[in-house]
Amino acid sequence: MRIGELSRATGVSTRSLRYYEQQGILTSERRANGYRDYGPGAPEVVFRIRALLAIGLPTDRIRDILPCEGAAGRQPEACSTLLANIREIRDSVSAQAAELSRTSDALTHYLSENFA
Structure with missing residues (x-):
């Protein structure tokens, strides 16, 4: 093709x-x-x-992930280090999201207390 x-x-x-x-x-x-x-x-x-x-x-992470999935489907046992790294990224993103949520809540509280 x-x-x-x-x-x-x-x-x-x-x-x-x-x-x-x-x-x-x-x-x-x-x-x-x-x-x-x-x-x-x-x-x-x-x-x-x-x-x-x-x-x-x-894309550099994708380059590592694609062979781990393999033509026959996912093969997590073949790429445990990569999967651990992806879990760390996920956990970091979750922590960042929680912090942003706390900041948003604080800003909402500030606005409602001072400008409502």
Whole structure:
């Protein structure tokens, strides 16, 4: 499948697909004419990349995660260190969210006490 076909199949721009290749998270073969040729599993890889980007993971982390999921599905035992790292990120994000919530509550209280 060529890049335009992959773009149409996934709804992802050709520019983004090229970027994913540059970052090492999507692969293609080059034809003799220089065109990219993606395998039949490429759309699924692109969907996984998009899902991981949507939750805020950077491409260098995605590069580590994709092989851990494996073609046969998730294989968490193969990447326990990576999973621990992702759990740390999740816990850090949760702590930041809690702090933001406390700040929001304090600001709401301040406004209601002083400007209501």
